[in-house]
Amino acid sequence: MRRRTSLVALPAVALLAAVAWTAAPAASQSAAPAVTFHKDVAPVLQQNCQSCHRPGQIGPFSMLTYKETRPWAKAIRQAVVTRAMPPWFADPRHEHFNNDRSLKQTEIDVIAAWVDAGAPEGNPADAPPPVAWPAGGWQIAPDLTFELPSYPVPATGIVEWERIAFPAPFKEDTWVTSVEILPGVPAVVHHLCFGFQKHRETTPYGVYQWMEVPRDQNGNMLKVDGTTTGPRKGIVLSRKAGSTEVTRRTGSPDFFHEGTNEFCYLPGLPYEDYRPVEAGVFVPAGSDMIVSLHYTTTGLAVVDRTRIGFTVSKDAPKKKFLPQDGAEGENPPVARQQANATLAIPPFAENHPGPMATIDFMKDVELVWFRPHAHVRGKSVRYTLIHPDGREEDVLYVPNYNFNWQLTYRTSIPIKKGSKMRVQFTYDNSTRNKYNPDPSAWVRYGGQSWEEMGTPNMGFLVDQDEDETNAIIER
Amino acid sequence: MTMRAAIVVGVVLLSAGVRAEQRDVTFNAADGFTLQGTFYSAPKGGPGILLLHQCNADRRSYDQLALMLNNAGYNVLSFDFRGFGGSRGGQYTDFSSQRQAVVDKMPGDVDAALTFLASQNTVIARALGVVGGSCGVNQAIQASRRQPDVRTLVLLSGGTNADGEAHIQASRQLPIFGVASEEDGGAPASIKKIVGLSAHPDSRVQMLKNAGHAAEMLAKQEDLGADIVIWFRANLPVGGYGLPPAIR
Numbered sequence: 001m002r003r004r005t006s007l008v009a010l011p012a013v014a015l016l017a018a019v020a021w022t023a024a025p026a027a028s029q030s031a032a033p034a035v036t037f038h039k040d041v042a043p044v045l046q047q048n049c050q051s052c053h054r055p056g057q058i059g060p061f062s063m064l065t066y067k068e069t070r071p072w073a074k075a076i077r078q079a080v081v082t083r084a085m086p087p088w089f090a091d092p093r094h095e096h097f098n099n100d101r102s103l104k105q106t107e108i109d110v111i112a113a114w115v116d117a118g119a120p121e122g123n124p125a126d127a128p129p130p131v132a133w134p135a136g137g138w139q140i141a142p143d144l145t146f147e148l149p150s151y152p153v154p155a156t157g158i159v160e161w162e163r164i165a166f167p168a169p170f171k172e173d174t175w176v177t178s179v180e181i182l183p184g185v186p187a188v189v190h191h192l193c194f195g196f197q198k199h200r201e202t203t204p205y206g207v208y209q210w211m212e213v214p215r216d217q218n219g220n221m222l223k224v225d226g227t228t229t230g231p232r233k234g235i236v237l238s239r240k241a242g243s244t245e246v247t248r249r250t251g252s253p254d255f256f257h258e259g260t261n262e263f264c265y266l267p268g269l270p271y272e273d274y275r276p277v278e279a280g281v282f283v284p285a286g287s288d289m290i291v292s293l294h295y296t297t298t299g300l301a302v303v304d305r306t307r308i309g310f311t312v313s314k315d316a317p318k319k320k321f322l323p324q325d326g327a328e329g330e331n332p333p334v335a336r337q338q339a340n341a342t343l344a345i346p347p348f349a350e351n352h353p354g355p356m357a358t359i360d361f362m363k364d365v366e367l368v369w370f371r372p373h374a375h376v377r378g379k380s381v382r383y384t385l386i387h388p389d390g391r392e393e394d395v396l397y398v399p400n401y402n403f404n405w406q407l408t409y410r411t412s413i414p415i416k417k418g419s420k421m422r423v424q425f426t427y428d429n430s431t432r433n434k435y436n437p438d439p440s441a442w443v444r445y446g447g448q449s450w451e452e453m454g455t456p457n458m459g460f461l462v463d464q465d466e467d468e469t470n471a472i473i474e475r
Numbered sequence: 476m477t478m479r480a481a482i483v484v485g486v487v488l489l490s491a492g493v494r495a496e497q498r499d500v501t502f503n504a505a506d507g508f509t510l511q512g513t514f515y516s517a518p519k520g521g522p523g524i525l526l527l528h529q530c531n532a533d534r535r536s537y538d539q540l541a542l543m544l545n546n547a548g549y550n551v552l553s554f555d556f557r558g559f560g561g562s563r564g565g566q567y568t569d570f571s572s573q574r575q576a577v578v579d580k581m582p583g584d585v586d587a588a589l590t591f592l593a594s595q596n597t598v599i600a601r602a603l604g605v606v607g608g609s610c611g612v613n614q615a616i617q618a619s620r621r622q623p624d625v626r627t628l629v630l631l632s633g634g635t636n637a638d639g640e641a642h643i644q645a646s647r648q649l650p651i652f653g654v655a656s657e658e659d660g661g662a663p664a665s666i667k668k669i670v671g672l673s674a675h676p677d678s679r680v681q682m683l684k685n686a687g688h689a690a691e692m693l694a695k696q697e698d699l700g701a702d703i704v705i706w707f708r709a710n711l712p713v714g715g716y717g718l719p720p721a722i723r
Contacts, residue, residue: 060547060708061701071543074698075705156721185519187714267714297721299601300520404714431647432676434710 035113036122037066044107045069046131048086051270056137058186064130066121073119080108087268087405091397098276099410140180140271142309144169148291149206149241153188155301158219161294161447162210164241165203165255168196168287175280175313178273181265184305190294190449192306193264195257196287203255203288206241211253220451224444225341232256257290262321265306266373268405275311277368277412279319279461296449319461322365343452345443350430351379354454357423367413370396371457372425375449376403376435379428383456388418401425403435403449408459425454497545502591504557504583511561512554512588513538515545516595521713522602522626523592525618526553527585527611529632529689530570533560536690540606540700547704548713549604552592556584578610585618593624601721602626604711606703608689609633609662616642616669619649627710629703632656632689634665643672651678652706654699656686677710 035041045053045063053059062068069076079085086101103111114120134141146169153159168174183189212235214222236253239246262281263272274280295304339355346352354374372381383396396409431439443452497515504510512534524544526537534553541551555562558570558577570577593600604627607615612633619625620642630653635643643651651673653666663682670680681702686692693699 060704061543071697072701075701079705187520298520298599299721300597300599302520404712434650434677 033117033120033122035110035117036120036126037069037114038122038124039126040110040122041069041114042066042127044103044110046128048101048103048107050131050133051139052086054133066124070119070121073115077112077115080111083108087402087407089398089400089402089405089407090409091399094395094397096395096411096413097409098412099408101407137182138180138309140178140273140309140311142180143311145310146289146308148306148308151293151295151304151306152244153185153295153302153304154297155299156297158215158448159295159297160210160213161292162208163253163255163257164208164291164293165205166289166291167199167205168283168289169310170283170285170287170312172285172314174283174285175315175317176263176283176310177275177280177313177317178271178311179263180271180309181263182307182309183265184307185302186267187298188295188302188304189265189267189306190296191264191266192291192293194289194291194308195262196281196283196289197257198284199286199288200255203290205288207254208239208241208293209253209255210237211235212237212248218438218441218450219448220444221446224343224446255290257292263308264371266371266406267403269371269408272408274317274321277319277461278317279321279368280313280317281321282316294447316464318464319366320464321368322460322462340445340453343443343445343454345377345427345429345452347440347442348430350428350432352427352429354425354427354452357421357454357456359421359423359456359458361415361417361419361421363417365415365460365462367395367415367458368410368461369459370409370411371406371459372396372398372401372423373406373453373455373457374401374403374425374427375452376437377427377429377433377443377452378403378454379426379433381423381425381454381456383458384422384424385413385415386420386422388416421456421458423454423456425456427452427454497541499561500552500591502554502587504580504587506580506583508557508565508567508580508584509562510554510557510584510587512552512591513541514592514595515541515549515551516597517545517548517550517713518597519548520597521548521550521599522604522707522711523550523552523595523598523600524604524606524707524711525585525588525592526551527605527607527614527618528553528556528559529609529611530556530559530574531609531688532690535560536608536693537606540690540693540703543700543704544707547708549707549711550592550595550598552588554584554588556581581610581614582617582621585614586621589618589622589625600624602711604628604707607631607633611689612665612669613639619646625649627651627707629706630654630666630669631692632659632662632666634661635669640669640672643669644674647674649673650675650710652703652710653678653680654683654692654702655680656683656688656692658685659688662688 049063053063055062061072080103088101233252236249236251237246342355378401380401381398385393385395429439437450500512500514501509528534528536533555537553541553544551557580558567601624603625605615605618605625606629608631612630613635615628616635616639628651632655651670653670655662655666657663667680670678683696686695
């Protein structure tokens, strides 16, 4: 999570003076430019842009140096003035997010003034010290890393959700305080999530397992029952990591993750970090790590090799993370909260509401993040908190949901027992949606990107010694 | 090339060190004629972009743009039409004296280039884009008529024929970015007409001033290269989710 308290920005008065200077026709050409890259722009870029705009990251160009940044000056101006960048999609009327990536108006003004002045470099001596970014493409500087086996993603076809288990990479009781997941080929990863649970004798290590999901010729699930991966009984397929041999049997998978996937890679999601709120996820010694993988074919066969980085603590932080679906084995498994089987988006519908989700809070918790998830037809999502006295309050509205930027919106909202959360997704199945693969299709619930869902993910903290059992009941 | 443009090329070359992998390549047109090009591969895989040069220059006029696109995650192929640059040989040695013969062969040369590009093992063959300059504008539009995997066009200072206009009008899924310089003869009107015909809501036109013709604009307006890269990132995503699923 980014701390904004250390932001370096020009005071507004100085900025206005700078803009006025650059606009003044009588300004002396021999005078130093008022707004320069090294003095004014570089601090803004360091704080807000370089995490993605540096070699090896997702940004299409580097902003580490003046020479690298200068050819993009006008495009940067356009992106920040229109607030297209940095990516942040929450309605600003609900300003309680502590990881808000939006630039302050003063920062936007600095960049605009710099570009309007011809993007002068200025004196390199004015530049702040370069940021010491972690090596290896990481953003969190992990204490330890774990590499998943190579996964060959075919050029075409449907890859169902798969699971694979490993011994957790910790030798003793551990608090995980942040996690970063780095796919080798991000373009083919729809999601890669994992969580921890006690080892069971029936859980094999290093074996991918998935259910056969009957589908029609367009890839849509034949039986839409509100689950993403088909029934828990049926044809089970297995493949050892590193092998191409797939075995089939009738029955149930050898293992599930009974709790919630605490950590995820999703397109556009940077990393999970509980350090700023002095919290963590407790992983007892001997736990298993259950990984859920969902790859999407793009037309190009590739081999993905994903790395996972952890920061950890042996000492218990003040608070512990409580996933939405409860702790392992103590609450219902990950069942969808809505009447998902009723989701049916008509052809060419521009603003179709999905089934409403309602979540009841059975005790006091601290809500610390939202991570709404829909697929390529997702248009908007609204979270409405209903207090015990009946008062309603919108706590997150994302008017322009974007599958390629699935952000976590971090906050700190104390929620009282007896409260409810209503979550409403809408969908755009029209030709106006440039990511819509087929506006003429009816779209129903399912786990593939051409199917739809509306998952109102949230995260909660409780005190480290709190009994979290039955804190939340979903319906 | 101006001094400023040369500096920009140098900067891009330096910053390209992380990802750019470029190599000169040759491939044959259907009639066996050998065409020369430069292929810039995207190591993690990605869409492919074909660069079609204007008829008073060769593929080198796109060197800077190719590197910028490649750094942004794209596979890029620039090549010399027969009679230009490294593709001179046999009966095609001088475009000015063989104009009609060369133009007649251009569609086949473009098809060969698209086939070569799509066959590279880092290219998502169903996600292609084309940049065309001047006489390359019509070739880019005609290429998208023949090849449905061309999903967006960037057109610099040129026009098209009636078939091309009809195609643009009918292509609701083909966003077009058109650019011309205001003083450049009929180019601004041609580009405005093409973009105006486009049925895609995101298509747009950008008019520059005193920027020259086609790829010359890249040298005179150093921001244009960035605009083109941003266009492609928005309309030909390097991830797979801007595309229909590759079920079959």
